[in-house]
Amino acid sequence: MDPNITERQQALLGMIVMEYIATAVPVGSDTIVRKYYPGISPATVRHDMNVLAAAGYVYHPHPSAGRVPADRGYRFYVRHLMQPVDVPLAEQRRVGHLFHQVERDSDQWMQLAARVLAQVTGYAAVVTLPLVRHSRLRHLDLIATQDHAAMLVAMFQEGTVHRNLVVQPEPLDQGRLDEVAQLFNSELCGLPAAEIRSWGRAQTPLEFSVRDTLSSLMQRVDQQVLPGVWYDGISSLLAEPEFARGEKAQEVMRAFEQRQFAAELAEAVLEQPGVRVMIGDEVPWPTLRECAIVATSYGREGVGGAIGVVGPTRLRYEQVIATVQYLGALITDLWAELCQ
Amino acid sequence: MDPNITERQQALLGMIVMEYIATAVPVGSDTIVRKYYPGISPATVRHDMNVLAAAGYVYHPHPSAGRVPADRGYRFYVRHLMQPVDVPLAEQRRVGHLFHQVERDSDQWMQLAARVLAQVTGYAAVVTLPLVRHSRLRHLDLIATQDHAAMLVAMFQEGTVHRNLVVQPEPLDQGRLDEVAQLFNSELCGLPAAEIRSWGRAQTPLEFSVRDTLSSLMQRVDQQVLPGVWYDGISSLLAEPEFARGEKAQEVMRAFEQRQFAAELAEAVLEQPGVRVMIGDEVPWPTLRECAIVATSYGREGVGGAIGVVGPTRLRYEQVIATVQYLGALITDLWAELCQ
DNA sequence: ATTAGCACTCACAGGGTGAGAGTGCTAACG
DNA sequence: CGTTAGCACTCTCACCCTGTGAGTGCTAAT
Numbered sequence: 001m002d003p004n005i006t007e008r009q010q011a012l013l014g015m016i017v018m019e020y021i022a023t024a025v026p027v028g029s030d031t032i033v034r035k036y037y038p039g040i041s042p043a044t045v046r047h048d049m050n051v052l053a054a055a056g057y058v059y060h061p062h063p064s065a066g067r068v069p070a071d072r073g074y075r076f077y078v079r080h081l082m083q084p085v086d087v088p089l090a091e092q093r094r095v096g097h098l099f100h101q102v103e104r105d106s107d108q109w110m111q112l113a114a115r116v117l118a119q120v121t122g123y124a125a126v127v128t129l130p131l132v133r134h135s136r137l138r139h140l141d142l143i144a145t146q147d148h149a150a151m152l153v154a155m156f157q158e159g160t161v162h163r164n165l166v167v168q169p170e171p172l173d174q175g176r177l178d179e180v181a182q183l184f185n186s187e188l189c190g191l192p193a194a195e196i197r198s199w200g201r202a203q204t205p206l207e208f209s210v211r212d213t214l215s216s217l218m219q220r221v222d223q224q225v226l227p228g229v230w231y232d233g234i235s236s237l238l239a240e241p242e243f244a245r246g247e248k249a250q251e252v253m254r255a256f257e258q259r260q261f262a263a264e265l266a267e268a269v270l271e272q273p274g275v276r277v278m279i280g281d282e283v284p285w286p287t288l289r290e291c292a293i294v295a296t297s298y299g300r301e302g303v304g305g306a307i308g309v310v311g312p313t314r315l316r317y318e319q320v321i322a323t324v325q326y327l328g329a330l331i332t333d334l335w336a337e338l339c340q
Numbered sequence: 341m342d343p344n345i346t347e348r349q350q351a352l353l354g355m356i357v358m359e360y361i362a363t364a365v366p367v368g369s370d371t372i373v374r375k376y377y378p379g380i381s382p383a384t385v386r387h388d389m390n391v392l393a394a395a396g397y398v399y400h401p402h403p404s405a406g407r408v409p410a411d412r413g414y415r416f417y418v419r420h421l422m423q424p425v426d427v428p429l430a431e432q433r434r435v436g437h438l439f440h441q442v443e444r445d446s447d448q449w450m451q452l453a454a455r456v457l458a459q460v461t462g463y464a465a466v467v468t469l470p471l472v473r474h475s476r477l478r479h480l481d482l483i484a485t486q487d488h489a490a491m492l493v494a495m496f497q498e499g500t501v502h503r504n505l506v507v508q509p510e511p512l513d514q515g516r517l518d519e520v521a522q523l524f525n526s527e528l529c530g531l532p533a534a535e536i537r538s539w540g541r542a543q544t545p546l547e548f549s550v551r552d553t554l555s556s557l558m559q560r561v562d563q564q565v566l567p568g569v570w571y572d573g574i575s576s577l578l579a580e581p582e583f584a585r586g587e588k589a590q591e592v593m594r595a596f597e598q599r600q601f602a603a604e605l606a607e608a609v610l611e612q613p614g615v616r617v618m619i620g621d622e623v624p625w626p627t628l629r630e631c632a633i634v635a636t637s638y639g640r641e642g643v644g645g646a647i648g649v650v651g652p653t654r655l656r657y658e659q660v661i662a663t664v665q666y667l668g669a670l671i672t673d674l675w676a677e678l679c680q
Numbered sequence: 681a682t683t684a685g686c687a688c689t690c691a692c693a694g695g696g697t698g699a700g701a702g703t704g705c706t707a708a709c710g
Numbered sequence: 711c712g713t714t715a716g717c718a719c720t721c722t723c724a725c726c727c728t729g730t731g732a733g734t735g736c737t738a739a740t
Contacts, residue, residue, distance in 0.1 A: 368701070368702055368703085369702075369703080370701090382702090383704095386702085386703070386704075387704095389703095390704080400703085403702085403703065403704095404700090404701060404702050404703060405701080405702070406701085406702065
């Protein structure tokens with residue numbers, strides 16, 4: 001709370017923010033009096049607006065225009081003025097239904113989460129797939145696909161599934177592959193990449209090959225720094241007047257296509273629980289400096305990612321925060337269901 | 341070939357198209373003479389330009405501007421004037437290397453294909469994941485994940501892998517799951533969804549549950565009409581002057597986010613072999629009417645998808661066609677390697 | 681502290697202007 | 711008959727000027 005700002009000035013800031021979020025037009029003193037504050041004079045409002053402007057909460061785009069909230073004004077609104085809301089129960093039920101209609105598969109869930117988040121909020125949704133740092137083998141399967149090739153399907157303790165082709169000079173039959181898979185499952189279950197790599201009991205060329213393929217796959221997974229990522233609703237984001245100039249649209253798209261963005265976002269939200277709100281110049285990615293990002297983590301220790309919304313700083317914060325929080329919790333539950 | 345257009349006028353059309361593709365500026369008669377045709381007078385060029393304009397190959401954006409190729413002009417250029425090129429060998433080697441550095445997994449390949457296509461061409465790349473119509477079981481695996489839940493991992497003859505959770509009231513242990521998986525693999529390998537659904541030899545609740553989960557998963561896969569899709573390079577596309585107005589950027593994004601687009605593109609390219617080029621008003625998606633699409637199919641009978649590029653009609657057709665063709669063939673080979 | 685009154689500032693749209701690019705037409709040429 | 715030079719014409723674009731309207735800041739009165 002800023003001690004230099006009176007109660008009434010705070011209320012006025014709230015009105016300016018709400019009005020600007022709703023209309024995207026600079027807010028003049030007349031508008032405030034007419035819509036929110038009948039019985040007070042525009043001159044008084046102007047006086048208070050001056051105080052808010054001096055403190056950096058609002059500014060004019062030009063001297064004869066109304067006031068626009070500054071990043072600092074949005075921040076004050078989100079922290080002190082906004083009335084938190086919940087996702088309506090009907091919406092919760094509708095969304096819950098959607099998740100029971102798709103394949104019960106983590107990829108499908110993440111994709112659906114992005115779609116729902118985009119549709120409900122009307123902004124761009126971003127969902128990262130979980131990164132696994134210390135993968136341990138849960139189960140391995142070898143499937144003959146050709147005379148000399150088999151598909152290795154490995155599931156890790158964390159619930160993720162990866163595939164890799166194994167090609168051998170000698171012919172492969174499914175019976176032999178099953179035996180090898182069983183050997184690995186009984187001997188190597190629960191072990192990390194390093195121990196699998198140095199496992200000494202491989203004997204046949206096939207066993208060596210599977211061991212090496214598996215351990216290098218797990219190593220790649222552990223060292224992977226760029227998570228998979230789903231976006232949705234980018235077209236709705238571009239419909240916002242802030243992105244009417246094509247150059248802005250391009251900047252946003254460029255951030256989204258640099259996979260670094262998703263990685264850093266996941267890192268940022270995983271380091272502390274709860275919904276994180278970044279507004280304007282707080283946003284650490286230069287091309288998104290005129291955006292607001294509302295994001296949270298999902299999952300748990302060791303396997304988790306980020307789910308969030310990117311919109312203009314003129315964001316409907318109440319609704320977006322509620323929706324992100326709700327979907328984050330939903331996805332966390334789904335992952336828990338997937339794997340112990 | 342148009343009989344009303346002389347050789348020289350065709351050559352002129354080629355120059356206009358090349359110059360406009362390179363500069364995005366309407367081409368005047370002076371420019372043609374200076375850059376391409378020294379020793380002929382601008383008036384002659386203007387005369388021929390008039391003929392081309394009357395035949396609908398070029399037009400003016402306004403009376404005192406140079407000529408811009410019309411969709412029909414681009415089409416004539418692509419069919420009759422363009423010199424086909426190959427992807428340079430160095431580039432082929434570089435790209436080949438990239439595909440050997442990632443996990444040997446179809447999803448990774450498709451994603452990489454999109455990235456490479458976008459980077460090499462500088463336009464937006466679109467890659468659809470294969471749709472399977474008549475899936476037949478190749479191999480099934482059941483992995484205990486919790487006391488009452490197991491992950492069903494199914495690979496189909498076509499090489500695709502799907503997952504679905506199985507939840508049971510009774511406790512599950514891995515040994516029992518392995519037995520059930522083995523039973524299914526020996527009895528149901530090669531069968532389509534319908535036959536698995538009506539398989540009569542399930543006895544325990546777990547067997548019934550696995551049978552039903554598997555058959556409904558396969559049915560969902562068979563009936564799926566919207567393929568998965570990867571995009572890349574959209575930001576480069578938005579950098580083209582054609583998309584400087586934010587409204588255009590939004591239209592393109594909207595098409596990309598409607599999964600119908602990817603489905604219809606795949607359908608269109610799968611119906612006939614070879615690279616398909618759609619220019620301007622030929623493009624069947626209204627919001628992409630000012631774009632050109634170069635796409636081809638990959639894969640083979642029963643399992644295949646589309647890979648292509650979306651750019652302005654002012655597209656570097658030679659390079660894009662060569663790259664799309666090359667990557668389509670490469671991806672086809674990779675899929676063949678994956679599965680017989 | 682609040683308010684009325686008023687002069688002031690600035691963006692924006694409309695209209696006029698000059699420069700420049702590129703054309704179409706015509707008549708002459710080989 | 712194809713080609714060319716010459717020339718008037720058209721249209722965009724950038725510029726400037728102007729009036730209008732929105733909204734302000736300041737001051738003095740309440």
